[in-house]
Amino acid sequence: MESNNKQGLGTLEGVYIPTVLTILGVIMFLRLGWIVGNTGIIGTLIIIVLAHIITVATTLSMSSMLTNIEIGDGGAYAIVSRSLGLEIGGAIGIPLYLSQALSVAFYITGFTELWASFFDHPTWLVGLIVWGVLTTLSMISAKLAFKIQYFILIAVILSIISFLTGPSMNSGNPVLIGKFAQSGFWESFAIFFPAVTGILAGASMSGELKNPRKSIINGTLAAVLTGFIIYIVVAIIFSMHATENLLLADSSIILQLGRFKILIIAGIMGAVISSALSTLVSAPRTLAALAQNRTVPFSNFFATKASNNEPRNAIIISSLISLAVLLLSNLNSLAELLTLFFLTTYCMINLVVLVEKATGVMSFRPRFNISTFIPIVGLIGCLLAMILINRLFTFITFFVVISIYYILKRKNLVSPWGDVRGGVFTSMAEWAAQKSMYLPYHPRLWKPSIVVPIEKKEDYKKVPRFIRDLINPAGRVYYLTIKEEQNNTQNVSDDMDSTLAPYKEENLFAQQITIYEGDFNRDLKIVLQSLLNVFLPPNTIFFTISEDAERRKKFKELLDSLKDIRRKLGLLCLYTHSKYGFGQEKNINLWLRDKSTNNNLAVLSAIQIMKNWNGSLTLCRVIDSSSDVKQVEKDLHKFIEDARLPINTKIQVMVGSFSELIQKEQTDLNILGMPEQFGEIEKIIKIIPASVLFVADSGLENALV
Known part of the structure; x- marks a missing residue:
C-alpha cells in the first residue's frame, strides 16, 4: 500500500494538470x-x-x-x-x-x-x-x-x-x-x-x-x-x-x-x-x-x-x-x-x-x-x-x-511480484499444463483448491453447500474416499456422483478420488502426499468435527499424524452447531489474533464465504487493556485497506476474556485460527452459540498480495 506520508506530487499537479494539458493541446488548437x-x-x-x-x-x-x-x-x-x-x-x-x-x-x-x-x-x-x-x-x-x-x-x-x-x-x-x-x-x-x-x-x-x-x-x-x-x-x-x-x-x-x-x-x-x-x-x-x-x-x-x-x-x-x-x-x-x-x-x-x-x-x-x-x-x-x-x-x-x-x-526474467500467467494456463486445456507447472508459484496465484477426505459419508451430508461457498466461482474441490475393501464399488461411485452433481451443474471444478483396500487413518497421509505432486494439486484440506467424543479422539490422532504435510496444505476444520447450523448465512465474525500465523487463510476463507453468502464481515479482536482500543481499531482499519476487504467490513475490538466474549457474540459463522492444543478446540465448540471454522495456514497463502 502507498504511504500517505510519502513525499511527492499530489493529484492536481502530478496527474490532473499534466493530463488535461496534454489532452487540450495541439489537436484542439491546430487540428x-x-x-x-x-x-x-x-x-x-x-x-x-x-x-x-x-x-x-x-x-x-x-x-x-x-x-x-x-x-x-x-x-x-x-x-x-x-x-x-x-x-x-x-x-x-x-x-x-x-x-x-x-x-x-x-x-x-x-x-x-x-x-x-x-x-x-x-x-x-x-x-x-x-x-x-x-x-x-x-x-x-x-x-x-x-x-x-x-x-x-x-x-x-x-x-x-x-x-x-x-x-x-x-x-x-x-x-x-x-x-x-x-x-x-x-x-x-x-x-x-x-x-x-x-x-x-x-x-x-x-x-x-x-x-x-x-x-x-x-x-x-x-x-x-x-x-x-x-x-x-x-x-x-x-x-x-x-x-x-x-x-x-x-x-x-x-x-x-x-x-x-x-x-x-x-x-x-x-x-x-x-x-x-x-x-x-x-x-x-x-x-x-x-x-x-x-x-x-x-x-x-x-x-x-x-x-x-x-x-x-x-x-x-x-x-x-x-x-x-x-x-x-x-x-x-x-x-x-x-x-x-x-x-x-x-x-x-x-x-x-x-x-x-x-x-x-x-x-x-x-x-x-x-x-x-x-x-x-x-x-x-x-x-x-x-x-x-x-x-x-x-x-x-x-x-x-x-x-x-x-x-x-529468452532472458528468463523473474518477476518479483508474481503474475497471473500460472492461473491463465491452469484454466486452459491440458496442452498448457506443462508450461503452467514450470512457472514459479507466488501467493497471488492462490485460489481455493480443497481436498475433502471422507471416512463416513454421513459426516458430509450437511457440508457440500458450505464447501461450494468456499470454492465458488473459480476454486476446486476433490472428494477423497479411502475404502477398506473393493466391494460396493458401484454404490460408492453413485454416492459420489450424487455429491458432485450440484457442483458440476454450476460448472465448478469437482473431482472424485477413490482409494480401495486401504485404511483411512493409516493411508490418508500417503494419498495426500501423492496429490501434492499432480497437476492442479489441492492446497487446503477440509475436515468436519464430530459431536461424538470418541470420534473426536481419533480425529486428534489423525491431525497429529498429518503435522508434516500440513506445511504444504492449509487446514479447515468445520464444527456445525447442532441447533443453529449456519443461521441465516449472512453474518461472519472473523477473529484475528495479533501476529497470528493463521490470519491469511482465515481472511481468504472469509472473503469467499462472504461473497457467496452475500453477507457481511466483522473483524473481531480481543485485547487486555481498554487503553489500546483506538490503536487496535486503527490497525484493523489499515488491515482492511491493505487486504482490500469490502468497504462495509465492520470492526469490533473487545476488552476481556476471549472465552467469555465469544459466548455473547451472535453470528452465523465464526472463523478462528486453529489453536495449538486440540483441547482448546473442544472448549470453544462447547461454549460457542454458533458454527465455527477453525483455520491453519500452510504458509503458501497471503491475503495482502
Whole structure:
C-alpha cells in the first residue's frame, strides 16, 4: 500500500494538470477546426465520442487494476508487467516508451508550425531551441516542470474563454456532414486520436506521486471528463463560427475566431509546450522502469539516477530520440504512428483486466470493480480502430510486440511480484499444463483448491453447500474416499456422483478420488502426499468435527499424524452447531489474533464465504487493556485497506476474556485460527452459540498480495 506520508506530487499537479494539458493541446488548437471542416460537426462529434469510448474504457480498466496493485514506477508498463509478466510487460513497455519519446517531437512540431505563422524564423531552429529548453527543465526537476504548468493552465483557460466569446465568420448554417474532401473518416480519426492519448501522462509519473493509486484514478478520470466536454463545445463553436472552406484552408483559424488574439496565442504555445514537457518528463521514467527490470539493453546505464532522483541518462537518450524524429518527420505522419502505438498499449491494459477476471485468482480483488463489458469494449474498440486506421502499420506493430516478447522470453526474467500467467494456463486445456507447472508459484496465484477426505459419508451430508461457498466461482474441490475393501464399488461411485452433481451443474471444478483396500487413518497421509505432486494439486484440506467424543479422539490422532504435510496444505476444520447450523448465512465474525500465523487463510476463507453468502464481515479482536482500543481499531482499519476487504467490513475490538466474549457474540459463522492444543478446540465448540471454522495456514497463502 502507498504511504500517505510519502513525499511527492499530489493529484492536481502530478496527474490532473499534466493530463488535461496534454489532452487540450495541439489537436484542439491546430487540428480540430480542420477536422470539423473535413467531416462536418456530426462526423467530428462521432470521432470525439468514439475516441473517448476507447479511452474511458481503458481509463476504467486502468483504475480497476490500480486498486489491486501497488503500481510503483513505470505507469502503464507496470500495470501490464505485474499482471502478465515482465516479458509481455516489456513487449508493450518498449513501444510505449518509444511512443512517448515520439510524442515530444509531435508536440514540438505543432509549436514550430504556430511560431512560423507569426515570425519568419527557420522552423528547424525554433524546434531545436524549444527542444533544448524542455530537455534542460526535465533534467533539473520533475517537480519544477510540473509546477510551471499551473501558469500554463491559466493561459489555456483564458484562451478557451477568448475563443468561446469571439466573433463569428460564418453567416450561414454549420455544415452537419462534411465532404471528406481532404481525408477519409478513419484518417481524420487517426489525426484526432492523439488528443486523448494523454490519459497515460499521470500514470507514467507513478513513481513521483505521493499517493499513486488515488491520484492516478481521480486525476485521470477528471481530466478525461474535462477534455471530453471542452472538445464537444469547441467543435460546435468551430462549426458555428467558421465556414467549411475557412476551416479547411487555415489550420490556425482559431486565431481569427478569438476575442483576444494574444490570449489564443499564449494558450496554444502554453498547451503545446506543457504537453511536450510532461511527455519528456514521463518518457524517461518508463525507460528507467524498463531498465530496472532488465528488459532493455544497457539496463544499468538507463536505470541509474542522479542525486536528485532524476533518471538523467534516460532523459538524455529520450531527448535525443525526440530530436532525431523532430528533424525528420511532420505532424500528420507522426499522428498516425502515435495512434497505433498508444492503441497497442490500451489494448493490453484492457486485456490485463480480462485475464485477471478470467483466471479467478484470489489476488484480483480491486476496490474499484468494473463490469467485464468495459474492458471488452476497450479491447475491441482499440483493435478495430487500429485495423481501420492502417492495416499495414497494425501488422507491423503486432509483429514488433511479438518479436520483443520472444526476445525477452529468452532472458528468463523473474518477476518479483508474481503474475497471473500460472492461473491463465491452469484454466486452459491440458496442452498448457506443462508450461503452467514450470512457472514459479507466488501467493497471488492462490485460489481455493480443497481436498475433502471422507471416512463416513454421513459426516458430509450437511457440508457440500458450505464447501461450494468456499470454492465458488473459480476454486476446486476433490472428494477423497479411502475404502477398506473393493466391494460396493458401484454404490460408492453413485454416492459420489450424487455429491458432485450440484457442483458440476454450476460448472465448478469437482473431482472424485477413490482409494480401495486401504485404511483411512493409516493411508490418508500417503494419498495426500501423492496429490501434492499432480497437476492442479489441492492446497487446503477440509475436515468436519464430530459431536461424538470418541470420534473426536481419533480425529486428534489423525491431525497429529498429518503435522508434516500440513506445511504444504492449509487446514479447515468445520464444527456445525447442532441447533443453529449456519443461521441465516449472512453474518461472519472473523477473529484475528495479533501476529497470528493463521490470519491469511482465515481472511481468504472469509472473503469467499462472504461473497457467496452475500453477507457481511466483522473483524473481531480481543485485547487486555481498554487503553489500546483506538490503536487496535486503527490497525484493523489499515488491515482492511491493505487486504482490500469490502468497504462495509465492520470492526469490533473487545476488552476481556476471549472465552467469555465469544459466548455473547451472535453470528452465523465464526472463523478462528486453529489453536495449538486440540483441547482448546473442544472448549470453544462447547461454549460457542454458533458454527465455527477453525483455520491453519500452510504458509503458501497471503491475503495482502
